[in-house]
Amino acid sequence: MPDSPHEALHQVIRDHAEVLGRLYTQVFDEPPPVLGAATVLNVDLTEVRPMIRYPDTVLHYAGPPEHIVVVESQTDPDPEKWDAWLYYLAYLRTRYGCDVTVLVLSPNQSTANWARQPFRIGPARRPTNVFQAIGLGPQDIPTVADATEAGRDVVYAMFTVLVHRLDPAPESELTALAEALATIDIETAKSLALFTDAGLGATVAQQIWRSLMHTQEFDYQSGLAAEYEARGEARGEARGEARGRAADVLRILERRGVTVPEEVRARILDCQDPAQLTTWLDRALDAHTATDLFA
Incomplete structure (x- = not known):
């Protein structure tokens, strides 16, 4: 069970990939470009060790035609995201050789509008590349009130x-x-x-x-009321356990003199998976660099 709106939105898409087909039909009134069975891909798009890239959800539709959809959740505008989204598109296009769509979902319409602005690379009059994500917010996705x-x-x-x-x-x-x-x-x-x-x-x-x-x-x-209470307590305990384990990982790295970049520190502290944190804890004992944790 997810413990945040961000994770819940992506878990729906990972568990029920057909939702995107319905979304295209409802929003664009056209057949979706993604057909066939979908596979959730590994979201680690890291290619060079110092550069860590993790999109939220990546779905690979077998087709025909074959198609990959990168789904990102964005609450507020962040110009640095454009570079990340362009990287995802180029990496996946190169690796899988098929069309790639970057779909950005936001509960804030202003953020969705921002996300779908064209992102230009190169001189304004003759850009080398123009990238445009599909940004969708509450005004773009009809509610179901019946x-x-x-x-x-x-x-x-x-x-x-x-x-x-x-x-x-x-x-x-x-x-x-x-x-x-x-x-x-x-x-x-x-x-x-x-x-x-x-x-x-x-x-x-x-x-x-x-x-x-x-x-x-x-x-x-x-029994839902009791379930809400029990899950709330369990999530609180799990978060506390995860924070403690993440602190242990960072403590070991720091005591061993391993430099921990901010993006790695943030990833470790954000992790809520005890099994993953245990794996990183074991690797921290021998890691030469912070990114060795993710090898």
Whole structure:
């Protein structure tokens, strides 16, 4: 279960790659350029050790036609991201020899508008390269406010709710999703309800969702309140354990005189996977450089 809106949005896409096809159909009113089965690729696009590149999600659609979609979440504008996105496109195009799309999702429409601006490299009148991502925000992705429509594709309805999590009045969309969940099997509905709660984060939408989960009388709601509390405690314990293990990794490197660049430090501190941190802890004992952790 994800513990942040950022991770929730990407886990939906990784677990249900068909969501992107529905997204293209709804937003652009055209068949999606990605067909066939999808494989989630390793997001490590590091080629030279000092340069560490990790996109959020990379999906490889077998096709035909073969196609790769890089999905990035962006809350606020960050001009340095354009260079990273261009790198992802060039690397994946070179390695796999197929078309690559960079799709940027944001809960803030202004950030989505910024993300899809053309990024030019070279002189203004004769640029060597013009790169343009597909930026989508709440105004670009229609909400699903009808329970019957939401029931046709519950996962996509949940996806749109996560994209619109900062909307000031999302009651109708959340109610439609809650009612749609009652039309599928109870265990799946309960899992998606908990997933929705995690993906909404600390927002007004989450407060409305929890109110719906406490006041409505759907079969799948049984035990959800206790589950919310238990998961909240477990996430707190897991975060505390991860922070301690990350601090141990950094401490070993520093005591051994290994220089730790800021991007490596940030990656270690951001990691919430105990198994991954344990692996890095073992490697820190013999690492000659900080990037040896990721070898």
